[in-house]
Amino acid sequence: MTTNPSFLSSTSFNPLSPSVDLSVSFAQKYLQQMKSGAPAVVGEDKFIERRRISMAKQMLTSLRSVSAKSWTKTDYLLSETLVEHGIDTDLIDPWYISGGIHQVYKLAIEAYSEQLSPYRIVNKVSPILGQVRQQVTEIDPRVIGFVAMQYHYTGMQLMELLPEGEQENFGNYVKILDDHLYMPLPRAYEAAANHPSDSVALQSVRLLMSKMTEIAERVVDRVNELYPRYRCYSGPLSSDRIRTSSIRDVEMFQVYMWVCLLEGNLHALETELFPLCVMIYPRLNVSWELVSQMTHLLRKEIGAYLSPQQAVYCEPFYEILRRMFSEEVFPNA
Incomplete structure (x- = not known):
């Protein structure tokens, strides 16, 4: 492993490629x-x-x-x-x-x-x-x-x-x-480069990207309503700092699912997101019931934005995400 992260190799890219289009969309979201x-x-x-x-x-x-x-x-x-x-x-x-x-x-x-x-x-x-x-x-x-x-x-x-x-x-x-x-944003951009601009996966991700924070805020606020007295390691869910971290986590789940949609498989979910959650959430006193509720709400929110064609492609991925964090896997949550 190099000890100097500032030495970055230059890469060539096609300024009209879908990956650049996706990164521009993300930059525009930040700017707004x-x-x-x-x-x-x-x-x-x-x-x-x-x-x-x-x-x-x-x-x-x-x-x-x-x-x-x-x-x-x-x-x-x-x-x-x-x-x-x-x-x-x-x-x-x-x-x-x-x-x-x-x-x-x-x-x-x-x-x-x-x-x-x-x-x-x-x-x-x-x-x-x-x-x-x-x-x-x-x-x-x-x-x-x-x-x-x-x-x-x-x-x-x-x-x-x-x-x-x-x-x-x-x-x-x-x-x-x-x-x-x-969030694995570079991986999402790289996967996007393999898609034509009219692909269902790319169009779905571009749509969901524009709604990412809005979706995360609604999911977090609903979870807070369902668990008003819940406290994690750093304090109550209702505190401003925990709410900000929770919104970031729901956004992180969304970006990982974009990678899955664009790569056409569940590799990012199975090898990175799920093991990360299993490693970290118990130490932060985040229960699996809470995570299960979040993935359930995320699936519902995502579905509200998708066209019928996009839903046919995307919803099976989000259903698997929901099941991986459900009582089916964590029966004693």
């Missing part, structure tokens, strides 16, 4: 979400601007120690689970992970300091995190759970250094990093 909430620096109060720059410097200064604390927290949560699942801990290179964390969070902190839209860092961090993800999953797909959790906890601890009113602003940058590490 982020640009409305990105404040402009011009005319901003100088005191607020100086304070934000000072907070960014504090985060940069603390980045190394925060990353180390995140490693300790992740190791505490998952070390026993890694052994139970037969994962060789030597596969997890802390120096490689720390290098990637420092690189992408430095970009995020600088963008926050300059009040650039979070969307502006996507092109910079996506290749770095894509390569980290590819190299980790090639060794053992389950290791991505450990790596992604350390990235996530680093972002959460950096947010805690900020005043409450600023945490949500920086959280937008953290979400982009989480998305690109937890």
Whole structure:
């Protein structure tokens, strides 16, 4: 495994290929979400601007120690689970992970300091995190759970250094990093390149991509209604932070299913998503009943958007997803 994730090999691509079209759709989604909430620096109060720059410097200064604390927290949560699942801990290179964390969070902190839209860092961090993800999953797909959790906890601890009113602003940058590490977006783009532009699978994914966050929010809000008193490892489901993480998880499930639809098989679900969930969710006190309800609701939400032709192709995949997390597999959930 290389120790420098910044050395990326250049690749040629067809600018008219479906994979590029899909990545543009995803970028457009981010732009729509982020640009409305990105404040402009011009005319901003100088005191607020100086304070934000000072907070960014504090985060940069603390980045190394925060990353180390995140490693300790992740190791505490998952070390026993890694052994139970037969994962060789030597596969997890802390120096490689720390290098990637420092690189992408430095970009995020600088963008926050300059009040650039979070969307502006996507092109910079996506290749770095894509390569980290590819190299980790090639060794053992389950290791991505450990790596992604350390990235996530680093972002959460950096947010805690900020005043409450600023945490949500920086959280937008953290979400982009989480998305690109937890979700197999490059794999979806690669699979899309094998489809003609009018394929049912590609058209279905393009449609569902535009609705991804909307679908995730509805699923999470419905689960919260069904389990109003439920508490996971980090707090109640109804808290803002857990809701944000839950929405990210439902979005992650959707991206994995896009990969399955585009590849025409269940390999991503069987070898990566399902083992990841089995490894991580019990440690976070997320019950299988909760996950089962989420996959059931996700299948219903997806079905509401599909045309009859798209449903014929897509629904069997989502039915298998539902069954894999049902009482059929987890009878004592």
